Amino acid sequence: MTNSNKHDILIGDERETVSLLSTSWVQSKQEKHNCFSLIAEMHPFLLEDKMRRKEIWKTIPDFPDYQVSNKGRVKSLNHYVKHPKGGLKIVREKILQPINSSNGYLTVCLYSNPIIIHRLVAQTFIANLENKPCVNHIDGNKRNNNVKNLSWCTYSENEKWSYSHLGKKPNKTNLGNLGLKSRDSIPVAMFSLEGKLLSIFEGASDAARKLNKYQGRISTNCRGETHTCYKKIFRYISRKKFSELSNGKRYASYFLPKEEFKVEANGQKTFI
Numbered sequence: 497m498t499n500s501n502k503h504d505i506l507i508g509d510e511r512e513t514v515s516l517l518s519t520s521w522v523q524s525k526q527e528k529h530n531c532f533s534l535i536a537e538m539h540p541f542l543l544e545d546k547m548r549r550k551e552i553w554k555t556i557p558d559f560p561d562y563q564v565s566n567k568g569r570v571k572s573l574n575h576y577v578k579h580p581k582g583g584l585k586i587v588r589e590k591i592l593q594p595i596n597s598s599n600g601y602l603t604v605c606l607y608s609n610p611i612i613i614h615r616l617v618a619q620t621f622i623a624n625l626e627n628k629p630c631v632n633h634i635d636g637n638k639r640n641n642n643v644k645n646l647s648w649c650t651y652s653e654n655e656k657w658s659y660s661h662l663g664k665k666p667n668k669t670n671l672g673n674l675g676l677k678s679r680d681s682i683p684v685a686m687f688s689l690e691g692k693l694l695s696i697f698e699g700a701s702d703a704a705r706k707l708n709k710y711q712g713r714i715s716t717n718c719r720g721e722t723h724t725c726y727k728k729i730f731r732y733i734s735r736k737k738f739s740e741l742s743n744g745k746r747y748a749s750y751f752l753p754k755e756e757f758k759v760e761a762n763g764q765k766t767f768i
Contacts, residue, residue, distance in 0.1 A: 554620050559606050562592075564616045568641025570594070570604045600638040614641045624648045636662040652726055655710065683738035684718055687729040691752040694728065696741050703730065 553563045553571070561575040570592045576584040594602040594613060603610045618624070618631045621643045628648040635645055636658070649657070658664040681699030688694055697703035700718060704711035709726055717725035718732045729752065733741075741750065 556606070556616055556620055559616075562606050564613070564620050566617070566621055566643040568602075568613055568617055568643075570606075570613060570616065596639075602639055602641060614638075614646055617641050617643050618646050618648060622646060622648060628653075630654045632657055651713065652709075659708065682718075682732045683735060684714065685731050685733045685737075685741075685750075687731065687752050689724065689727065689729065691729070693741075693750045696733070696738055698738075700730075 551569070552566045554565075556562045556564050556570075561573050562570060563573060564570045572587065572590055572592060574586060574589050576586055579585040592604045594604055595610070597603050597610070597612070602613045604613055604616075605611070614631050614633065626648070628650050630649050630651055630653075632647050632649040632654050633640060633645055634647060634657075637645070681701065684697045684700055684703050685693055686695045686697070686703065697706065700711050700715045703709070703714050707714075707726070713722075713725050714730050716722050717730040720731075723729075731752065737750075
């Protein structure tokens with residue numbers, strides 16, 4: 497068989513290619529080695545695809561008796577536990593049955609603690625160099641915990657992805673009551689990180705609707721429970737101050753309260 501004919505056969509289906517190794521023209525170990533080398537050289541994606549299909553298991557950080565796979569399955573390893581009648585008993589390796597939580601995510605119990613599976617997969621398989629707090633399901637399916645469907649993200653990136661790629665639209669659940677002029681609403685001011693007033697809103701729900709963000713996070717920041725929110729600072733203001741600013745008072749004259757800043761040597765104000 498000529499090299500050109502051999503080349504024509506090797507570029508076929510992977511299973512057919514590998515099966516050729518048992519034919520008469522690849523009898524010696526050296527010939528088989530040469531064939532595998534040729535397959536790897538001509539078709540690097542074949543081996544990569546094979547690895548993608550393979551289920552890979554890794555020990556979960558901080559949970560040495562458990563492993564998680566790149567496909568989102570979790571198993572307990574052989575380990576010993578206390579026997580009710582004294583001594584120890586061995587618990588054999590087994591795949592853990594996932595539990596469907598109330599928010600739609602799959603969880604498993606590790607050391608009797610419920611843990612969300614997608615975070616286990618991300619913590620085990622995906623580097624988080626920027627220390628981002630959230631794990632995004634790329635296809636929007638909360639039950640698809642394959643590592644290829646997960647990515648680390650910020651809260652803001654997670655929300656933006658749901659709007660731009662998954663067709664999610666703001667609603668009363670995540671943006672609050674849209675009755676903007678409710679007598680019970682407290683006006684909200686939005687500041688830059690340096691304390692400069694950028695905008696005012698009838699309330700947290702008004703800010704969430706206009707900025708296409710979550711009301712809950714804005715309200716939390718308004719109460720001072722978080723330092724920043726969406727790279728801004730939100731604070732409740734009085735109805736009197738809101739009226740003054742609405743009636744033409746210059747935004748530049750209004751800053752966050754002085755005690756919320758530290759003043760750098762160059763006079764720059766920085767939020768504490």
